[in-house]
Amino acid sequence: MPSVLLVGATGMVGASLSRQLKEIYPAWPLTVYFRNPVADDWFRNVVHADRIEHGTFEEAPKVSALAAEHDIVINAGSSFDPTLSKAIIEGLKQRKGSKKGTLIHVSGGGNFIDHRTDGKFSTTSKVWNDANEDDIKQVNSSMLNGAADRLILDAGNEGSINTFIVCQALTYGTAEGPLPSLGIGYKILTGNAQSVGFVPYVGEGSAVLSVIHINDAINFILKIVDVAVTQEVTGSAESRYYIIYGERVSWKDLATALAKTLHKKGVFSSPEPRSVPLEQAGQGEIPKLLGSNMLVQGDRAEALGFKATAKPMVEHITEDLESYTF
Numbered sequence: 001m002p003s004v005l006l007v008g009a010t011g012m013v014g015a016s017l018s019r020q021l022k023e024i025y026p027a028w029p030l031t032v033y034f035r036n037p038v039a040d041d042w043f044r045n046v047v048h049a050d051r052i053e054h055g056t057f058e059e060a061p062k063v064s065a066l067a068a069e070h071d072i073v074i075n076a077g078s079s080f081d082p083t084l085s086k087a088i089i090e091g092l093k094q095r096k097g098s099k100k101g102t103l104i105h106v107s108g109g110g111n112f113i114d115h116r117t118d119g120k121f122s123t124t125s126k127v128w129n130d131a132n133e134d135d136i137k138q139v140n141s142s143m144l145n146g147a148a149d150r151l152i153l154d155a156g157n158e159g160s161i162n163t164f165i166v167c168q169a170l171t172y173g174t175a176e177g178p179l180p181s182l183g184i185g186y187k188i189l190t191g192n193a194q195s196v197g198f199v200p201y202v203g204e205g206s207a208v209l210s211v212i213h214i215n216d217a218i219n220f221i222l223k224i225v226d227v228a229v230t231q232e233v234t235g236s237a238e239s240r241y242y243i244i245y246g247e248r249v250s251w252k253d254l255a256t257a258l259a260k261t262l263h264k265k266g267v268f269s270s271p272e273p274r275s276v277p278l279e280q281a282g283q284g285e286i287p288k289l290l291g292s293n294m295l296v297q298g299d300r301a302e303a304l305g306f307k308a309t310a311k312p313m314v315e316h317i318t319e320d321l322e323s324y325t326f
């Protein structure tokens, strides 16, 4: 029975994943790692976690020591923090026993944007396909989640640990747990809109974003847990990189639905989004995302049974944001 350490357990992905993992594998010892003790009761009484450990991602020695005690580490906490991934990898390498440790890492589709700046759909931009190992070999530290992904791919190829990366598109749906989280995707979209005072899209807004519902993502991560435990690990680390998405939505359609919802919730006086040039679409890295296309294809994940079943994101936004105040 493999022991599992789940990092980022209070997040949108982490909370659902920990509960379902323990439901499916009640006999597997599950340790959950998070920083807010308010969540303890939920993990004890609802998830039935075997062990609760408090700490931050920045406490590398603690993370490494915990990783060294477990057979499988699932990082559902941060895809853009290579120091956290390094701490996990180092810990897994120090495990005692003859079996290799396994890292299952949740990454994000932000790696695969086409860097257009005009908000237009492109028929010529690259579509990144998980079944094409040469595509995955190009993952590098200049990409949004690339620094951690590259570190993990290199560790997997070096061979002392087994690695699996599930790269999911921007994720919608509602979170469960003691402190339900909006999830990083919605935090980016709503936080950026609040920072500019309206819901922006760039230019004509025909550029597309790939998205996935949380339930579809969790089902697939659980599938990877099963594969990691039951199948012999062969091939390159790139052959264990899976891209999952449910649909592509245009930035204009997404902004229109989001603006309506945020208006109904009293956040903005206008129910309409606003078309702006890239430089007025927000701050930092976010406008880059809004102006570009995220074109991915998950042939490898589909071959393993991935199938999206959720309603489209624009039909979900109102319900997803219902219980949150902004």
Ligand SMILES: NC(=O)c1ccc[n+]([C@@H]2O[C@H](COP(=O)([O-])OP(=O)(O)OC[C@H]3O[C@@H](n4cnc5c(N)ncnc54)[C@H](OP(=O)(O)O)[C@@H]3O)[C@@H](O)[C@H]2O)c1
Pocket: 008, 009, 010, 011, 012, 013, 014, 034, 035, 036, 055, 056, 057, 058, 075, 076, 077, 078, 079, 080, 106, 107, 108, 109, 167, 168, 169, 170, 171, 172, 179, 181, 182, 183, 184, 185, 186
């Ligand atoms: N949601 C998406 O759209 C999406 C799409 C693709 C990939 N991903 C990736 O999937 C993973 C999970 O995303 P999510 O949406 O579930 O994120 P989330 O809801 O924001 O949860 C993040 C988790 O990390 C914890 N955390 C953040 N900073 C921490 C720190 N310094 N020390 C300790 N804990 C810390 C949070 O703890 P607190 O509860 O204490 O804040 C929470 O448990 C991330 O790697 C993300 O990049 C997400």
